[in-house]
Amino acid sequence: xxxxxxxxxxxxxxxxxxxxxxxxxxxxxxxxxxxxxxxxxxxxxxxxxxxxxxxxxxxxxxxxxxxxxxxxxxxxxxxxxxxxxxxxxxxxxxxxxxxxxxxxxxxxxxxxxxxxxxxxxxxxxxxxxxxxxxxxxxxxxxxxxxxxxxxxxxxxxxxxxxxxxxxxxxxxxxxxxxxxxxxxxxxxxxxxxxxxxxxxxxxxxxxxxxxxxxxxxxxxxxxxxxxxxxxxxxxxxxxxxxxxxxxxxxxxxxxxxxxxxxxxxxxxxxxxxxxxxxxxxxxxxxxxxxxxxxxxxxxxxxxxxxxxxxxxxxxxxxxxxxxxxxxxxxxxxxxxxxxxxxxxxxxxxxxxxxxxxxxxxxxxxx
Amino acid sequence: xxxxxxxxxxxxxxxxxxxxxxxxxxxxxxxxxxxxxxxxxxxxxxxxxxxxxxxxxxxxxxxxxxxxxxxxxxxxxxxxxxxxxxxxxxxxxxxxxxxxxxxxxxxxxxxxxxxxxxxxxxxxxxxxxxxxxxxxxxxxxxxxxxxxxxxxxxxxxxxxxxxxxxxxxxxxxxxxxxxxxxxxxxxxxxxxxxxxxxxxxxxxxxxxxxxxxxxxxxxxxxxxxxxxxxxxxxxxxxxxxxxxxxxxxxxxxxxxxxxxxxxxxxxxxxxxxxxxxxxxxxxx
Numbered sequence: 001x002x003x004x005x006x007x008x009x010x011x012x013x014x015x016x017x018x019x020x021x022x023x024x025x026x027x028x029x030x031x032x033x034x035x036x037x038x039x040x041x042x043x044x045x046x047x048x049x050x051x052x053x054x055x056x057x058x059x060x061x062x063x064x065x066x067x068x069x070x071x072x073x074x075x076x077x078x079x080x081x082x083x084x085x086x087x088x089x090x091x092x093x094x095x096x097x098x099x100x101x102x103x104x105x106x107x108x109x110x111x112x113x114x115x116x117x118x119x120x121x122x123x124x125x126x127x128x129x130x131x132x133x134x135x136x137x138x139x140x141x142x143x144x145x146x147x148x149x150x151x152x153x154x155x156x157x158x159x160x161x162x163x164x165x166x167x168x169x170x171x172x173x174x175x176x177x178x179x180x181x182x183x184x185x186x187x188x189x190x191x192x193x194x195x196x197x198x199x200x201x202x203x204x205x206x207x208x209x210x211x212x213x214x215x216x217x218x219x220x221x222x223x224x225x226x227x228x229x230x231x232x233x234x235x236x237x238x239x240x241x242x243x244x245x246x247x248x249x250x251x252x253x254x255x256x257x258x259x260x261x262x263x264x265x266x267x268x269x270x271x272x273x274x275x276x277x278x279x280x281x282x283x284x285x286x287x288x289x290x291x292x293x294x295x296x297x298x299x300x301x302x303x304x305x306x307x308x309x310x311x312x313x314x315x316x317x318x319x320x321x322x323x324x325x326x327x328x329x330x331x332x333x334x335x336x337x338x339x340x341x342x343x344x345x346x347x348x349x350x351x352x353x354x355x356x357x358x359x360x361x362x363x364x365x366x
Numbered sequence: 367x368x369x370x371x372x373x374x375x376x377x378x379x380x381x382x383x384x385x386x387x388x389x390x391x392x393x394x395x396x397x398x399x400x401x402x403x404x405x406x407x408x409x410x411x412x413x414x415x416x417x418x419x420x421x422x423x424x425x426x427x428x429x430x431x432x433x434x435x436x437x438x439x440x441x442x443x444x445x446x447x448x449x450x451x452x453x454x455x456x457x458x459x460x461x462x463x464x465x466x467x468x469x470x471x472x473x474x475x476x477x478x479x480x481x482x483x484x485x486x487x488x489x490x491x492x493x494x495x496x497x498x499x500x501x502x503x504x505x506x507x508x509x510x511x512x513x514x515x516x517x518x519x520x521x522x523x524x525x526x527x528x529x530x531x532x533x534x535x536x537x538x539x540x541x542x543x544x545x546x547x548x549x550x551x552x553x554x555x556x557x558x559x560x561x562x563x564x565x566x567x568x569x570x571x572x573x574x575x576x577x578x579x580x581x582x583x584x585x586x587x588x589x590x591x592x593x594x595x596x597x598x599x600x601x602x603x604x605x606x607x608x609x610x611x612x613x614x615x616x617x618x619x620x621x622x623x624x625x626x627x628x629x630x631x632x633x634x635x636x637x638x639x640x641x642x643x644x645x646x647x648x649x650x
Contacts, residue, residue, distance in 0.1 A: 011442065188504075330410065333443055335473070340632075349531065
């Protein structure tokens with residue numbers, strides 16, 4: 001007699017065992033160390049920290065190892081860990097003008113205070129497979145200049161001095177900051193909530209949306225005012241002390257886009273802005289975020305929303321890859337009951353159609 | 367991090383309080399979707415994170431938990447969620463519907479009638495019954511606020527004119543306490559009548575969509591229909607192959623590649639209880 005098998009505990013246990021075995025791979029090979037992932041797959045670690053919304057290189061590297069290199073799975077692991085951590089307070093706004101610069105480029109000015117610093121980038125490499133990397137090789141240690149430590153004014157601040165770009169709204173000191181992990185998103189979303197959503201949004205999704213704005217779906221004439229990578233100081237205001245103390249440095253990438261100018265009706269013409277920020281060196285992400293941020297500000301400039309990237313509900317509701325992957329992949333779960341209900345309905349419809357071909361139309365006409 | 371580093375039932379107490387507040391509001395406004403700050407859970411969105419958060423928020427050490435998926439206790443996801451609470455809350459679990467104080471479910475309402483001492487927690491993928499008619503949350507919230515449900519009736523009417531029937535077999539919309547239209551989650555419409563005037567508290571959790579809603583005990587829940595096309599519960603022509611039940615929802619099992627089929631109860635506890643009773647009777 002055929003028995004309806006519905007899975008069960010044993011199957012799950014065995015599947016987990018197989019997974020652990022597959023993760024480890026062939027035993028004659030050395031097991032990869034978390035520190036190696038941290039160092040040698042550093043950009044994967046950066047992405048997992050950004051979209052996992054947790055600045056912890058070791059946890060991110062461990063998650064990548066556990067996830068067998070599946071970055072969205074690793075991001076999920078980090079998020080599920082992060083959500084259990086206590087919330088001690090909110091840091092002071094980062095002062096990115098004062099950050100240590102490892103890389104800083106501007107596409108709008110040939111030279112500027114602080115200079116252009118190319119830093120470690122794939123940008124001008126030829127994308128030829130380096131077969132030499134296949135075997136361990138000595139990599140030379142480059143000579144390093146001192147990191148640019150003195151304050152390098154941000155390009156947007158330089159332009160703002162001449163009143164040629166919209167002013168950044170300065171929040172009042174002590175004003176509450178949106179926290180999309182503690183409050184459900186409501187529409188229309190304030191910009192701080194929107195930026196948080198984009199900061200943890202899927203890089204690929206934001207890249208595609210950003211690209212679409214360049215191809216006419218919500219065009220906003222962007223210039224890279226500046227991209228800067230390096231370390232910024234994180235400060236926390238301590239009530240008991242009455243002043244802010246430094247908690248340490250985090251590596252970040254900031255992108256300030258300078259966009260299509262606006263003006264008229266008595267208002268002087270000014271450039272507009274889009275903003276992107278990500279942990280580590282994540283330029284593609286920061287740039288995409290800046291383009292989408294600007295696209296989402298359509299209402300601020302009375303622009304018609306024509307492209308998907310300008311549609312706040314569409315963008316913010318679908319940017320989170322942990323949510324997206326969960327819901328898409330849940331289709332793997334059993335749906336016997338619902339399918340049975342549909343099967344029953346379609347059979348009934350077919351029976352009626354075969355038996356009385358006019359039945360449904362007659363009813364409709366009544 | 368060791369397991370002890372996690373709080374009872376995984377979530378921290380502050381989060382539980384926040385969820386309980388949302389639940390209280392949901393109970394006070396039957397069928398209304400209350401936004402809540404859904405947390406990331408260690409299982410994927412779409413796999414029951416809303417239900418798990420509601421259960422975690424209401425679970426006490428003396429509770430007896432039952433988890434079903436597709437009506438069965440031994441489906442993989444039900445096993446996984448039950449194991450999660452057994453591990454993080456160390457609560458007693460059961461497959462017996464009558465023994466349970468909290469039942470978390472995906473896609474079914476148990477066949478055995480529930481009591482006032484029980485809470486049924488539904489896992490909900492898309493809480494918004496109007497979502498597939500209007501994708502925008504800003505719009506649908508306004509429609510609910512104004513009780514502007516015309517589009518739903520138009521959709522149902524279009525079904526009738528096209529197919530001769532309302533072509534919704536599961537997640538069949540219902541009006542709660544004469545006010546809000548609610549998605550009862552993707553339960554087959556066979557189960558809809560069980561929601562009406564149910565003695566148990568029914569809670570609905572949608573984690574990814576960050577919504578909680580509720581049907582308080584003994585609340586009127588009316589499946590949408592028309593006077594000349596009244597709501598009809600799905601009827602099966604077959605009986606359960608194992609227990610002979612004719613009043614339960616049946617799963618169709620393909621037995622061979624020549625069109626062979628058999629039907630068995632989707633509610634495994636109900637089916638096993640009936641089989642046990644029958645063999646006891648036979649032994650007497």
